[in-house]
Amino acid sequence: MVAINQQIFLAKRPEGLPAEDTFGFRHIPIDKPEQDQVLVKTLYLSVDPYMRGRMSTEKSYIEPFVLNEAIAGSMIGEVVESRSEHLQAGDKVQGFLPWQLYNTVDASAVTKINRLDVPLSAYLSVLGITGLTAYFGMLDIGAPKQGETVVVSSAAGAVGSIAGQIAKIKGARVVGIAGTEEKAAYLEKELGFDIGINYNQVDDLQKALEEACPDGVDVYFDNVGGSISDAVISLLNDFARIPLCGTISSYNNKDTDVGPRIQPKLLKTRSLLKGFIITDYAERFDEGLGELAGWLSEGKLKYNETVTTGFENTPNAFLDLFKGKNVGKLLVKVSDPAN
Amino acid sequence: MVAINQQIFLAKRPEGLPAEDTFGFRHIPIDKPEQDQVLVKTLYLSVDPYMRGRMSTEKSYIEPFVLNEAIAGSMIGEVVESRSEHLQAGDKVQGFLPWQLYNTVDASAVTKINRLDVPLSAYLSVLGITGLTAYFGMLDIGAPKQGETVVVSSAAGAVGSIAGQIAKIKGARVVGIAGTEEKAAYLEKELGFDIGINYNQVDDLQKALEEACPDGVDVYFDNVGGSISDAVISLLNDFARIPLCGTISSYNNKDTDVGPRIQPKLLKTRSLLKGFIITDYAERFDEGLGELAGWLSEGKLKYNETVTTGFENTPNAFLDLFKGKNVGKLLVKVSDPAN
Numbered sequence: 244m245v246a247i248n249q250q251i252f253l254a255k256r257p258e259g260l261p262a263e264d265t266f267g268f269r270h271i272p273i274d275k276p277e278q279d280q281v282l283v284k285t286l287y288l289s290v291d292p293y294m295r296g297r298m299s300t301e302k303s304y305i306e307p308f309v310l311n312e313a314i315a316g317s318m319i320g321e322v323v324e325s326r327s328e329h330l331q332a333g334d335k336v337q338g339f340l341p342w343q344l345y346n347t348v349d350a351s352a353v354t355k356i357n358r359l360d361v362p363l364s365a366y367l368s369v370l371g372i373t374g375l376t377a378y379f380g381m382l383d384i385g386a387p388k389q390g391e392t393v394v395v396s397s398a399a400g401a402v403g404s405i406a407g408q409i410a411k412i413k414g415a416r417v418v419g420i421a422g423t424e425e426k427a428a429y430l431e432k433e434l435g436f437d438i439g440i441n442y443n444q445v446d447d448l449q450k451a452l453e454e455a456c457p458d459g460v461d462v463y464f465d466n467v468g469g470s471i472s473d474a475v476i477s478l479l480n481d482f483a484r485i486p487l488c489g490t491i492s493s494y495n496n497k498d499t500d501v502g503p504r505i506q507p508k509l510l511k512t513r514s515l516l517k518g519f520i521i522t523d524y525a526e527r528f529d530e531g532l533g534e535l536a537g538w539l540s541e542g543k544l545k546y547n548e549t550v551t552t553g554f555e556n557t558p559n560a561f562l563d564l565f566k567g568k569n570v571g572k573l574l575v576k577v578s579d580p581a582n
Numbered sequence: 583m584v585a586i587n588q589q590i591f592l593a594k595r596p597e598g599l600p601a602e603d604t605f606g607f608r609h610i611p612i613d614k615p616e617q618d619q620v621l622v623k624t625l626y627l628s629v630d631p632y633m634r635g636r637m638s639t640e641k642s643y644i645e646p647f648v649l650n651e652a653i654a655g656s657m658i659g660e661v662v663e664s665r666s667e668h669l670q671a672g673d674k675v676q677g678f679l680p681w682q683l684y685n686t687v688d689a690s691a692v693t694k695i696n697r698l699d700v701p702l703s704a705y706l707s708v709l710g711i712t713g714l715t716a717y718f719g720m721l722d723i724g725a726p727k728q729g730e731t732v733v734v735s736s737a738a739g740a741v742g743s744i745a746g747q748i749a750k751i752k753g754a755r756v757v758g759i760a761g762t763e764e765k766a767a768y769l770e771k772e773l774g775f776d777i778g779i780n781y782n783q784v785d786d787l788q789k790a791l792e793e794a795c796p797d798g799v800d801v802y803f804d805n806v807g808g809s810i811s812d813a814v815i816s817l818l819n820d821f822a823r824i825p826l827c828g829t830i831s832s833y834n835n836k837d838t839d840v841g842p843r844i845q846p847k848l849l850k851t852r853s854l855l856k857g858f859i860i861t862d863y864a865e866r867f868d869e870g871l872g873e874l875a876g877w878l879s880e881g882k883l884k885y886n887e888t889v890t891t892g893f894e895n896t897p898n899a900f901l902d903l904f905k906g907k908n909v910g911k912l913l914v915k916v917s918d919p920a921n
Contacts, residue, residue, distance in 0.1 A: 507829045507832050510826050
């Protein structure tokens with residue numbers, strides 16, 4: 244039994260971009276599991292853009308993190324000790340737990356991973372919240388039809404890269420917007436997007452999009468908001484759909500984000516815009532995971548991970564989210580499983 | 583047979599607010615109806631905010647008016663001569679026809695009004711496009727539930743006044759925003775809204791709305807866009823719905839309308855915003871008209887008209903739309919029926 248447990252807590256609410264001093268580390272005890280509890284060792288932690296919102300006190304769909312208390316998020320772990328009949332030592336589980344090396348929790352707080360023919364980390368990306376977010380946003384709200392044009396922003400990111408591939412599976416023409424040449428090439432060459440646009444390279448994004456979308460835009464899977472979205476929205480076709488998944492361009496803004504009002508265009512085109520978060524679809528997770536696992540095993544869906552190693556590097560991995568560095572899902576590998 | 587026909591045509595595309603020189607009058611002949619045609623005398627003309635859009639060349643859901651050609655819109659007329667077996671002289675009809683004293687058209691271009699126990703003009707307001715717009719926008723997109731809070735902008739206007747009453751019929755708490763004390767009082771005292779706010783009177787609309795909507799906003803029926811909508815959107819509850827019906831605040835703008843971006847709030851609240859125009863619901867018009875007529879006969883629905891008299895005053899009636907003068911539907915009474 245390892246005697247050392249560590250926790251990452253919210254040391255300071257960031258104004259604007261989070262920094263290293265946003266986070267604090269402390270040693271804490273490892274509690275012995277009581278009846279129906281398990282002791283879980285952390286293998287992988289997920290760092291996600293939405294967590295920036297929880298660092299503020301502003302009202303949102305999820306409660307703010309408490310100052311001086313642990314940050315929590317999606318994770319993969321291994322049961323090291325069990326007092327539950329439902330789990331045993333060695334079982335791999337996923338859950339939403341504090342950023343700690345070890346957590347002692349009710350067995351019902353984690354879900355056993357039964358299918359081990361895919362890498363464990365996939366349960367934090369394509370077969371986790373990330374894949375489900377892409378799946379329901381694209382299919383339930385976007386609902387692309389054969390031959391329609393779909394634009395995805397932050398397209399090389401965790402959700403965007405899956406969302407675009409799902410639209411391809413449905414027969415759409417897919418244009419991805421990303422922030423480096425490498426990512427734009429990755430979209431076209433690895434993921435099969437029809438066009439990848441590097442918004443940092445083009446002189447005029449609006450014009451580049453017009454050229455990439457000669458028939459206009461039917462679905463815009465929006466991860467970013469801001470001026471990129473302004474450019475896409477200007478090209479919407481009648482009855483376009485916008486699954487609104489993220490507004491990362493504004494997460495670190497101190498002031499109100501101002502831009503051209505979108506209502507006139509949405510009215511003229513009779514478009515639909517719908518904000519969503521994945522827990523709204525909790526009752527349909529099995530359906531989504533079944534489809535995603537099927538496409539994965541058929542080779543129709545590729546995914547990519549950027550893995551940082553070491554619990555101590557978790558804050559930096561989180562900060563990387565806002566630097567546009569990562570391709571695919573950003574993860575932290577904390578420990579190797581015992582078996 | 584009257585020998586004089588007149589037509590109002592688009593003389594000049596307005597930049598910004600339309601003015602008298604936007605319109606021209608000319609004399610034109612009255613064509614004899616051919617087989618299956620009817621000669622229709624105009625009784626009422628409808629002037630509507632959306633027509634401003636057609637005066638520009640900008641792409642929208644409806645083709646721009648052609649310069650030097652007749653302006654067209656919803657109207658009520660009387661058949662004065664018929665060569666169709668489906669209509670006879672004296673029949674009252676509604677249609678979408680050029681602004682003329684007389685029109686000679688295929689009988690299929692107009693619809694006979696069978697139910698004459700309500701005033702003819704109601705077919706341009708509560709039992710016409712206006713009422714249907716309120717009905718489908720509020721019920722199909724807004725879908726207010728018992729006890730929810732509904733806010734309507736331009737609430738004393740043609741569509742807003744009906745939309746708010748429909749929400750009341752469905753058991754919602756309804757707050758209307760209008761531009762004069764008289765209108766705000768009209769909403770509360772005549773139409774049964776819970777609160778009428780005069781946005782020109784309050785120091786801080788945001789604060790006034792917060793007080794009027796202590797439980798937040800579940801449905802926002804938006805006729806105006808602009809800063810009024812900014813204030814309402816800031817108060818949206820989770821899973822709020824915004825039927826986007828009009829953006830009259832921007833119709834006469836020469837420059838792009840700029841304001842706080844709404845995506846962050848729509849994402850946090852997982853709200854839906856949907857632009858619509860009434861022709862999208864053409865297949866369900868009978869359902870809507872049946873319900874509206876029922877509520878009207880039960881006394882559950884009141885409507886108000888501001889009627890300008892005289893064909894020559896049609897341009898001024900249209901310009902009044904943008905002056906915030908009218909309560910209820912703005913109409914032009916052109917002629918009395920012969921019988």
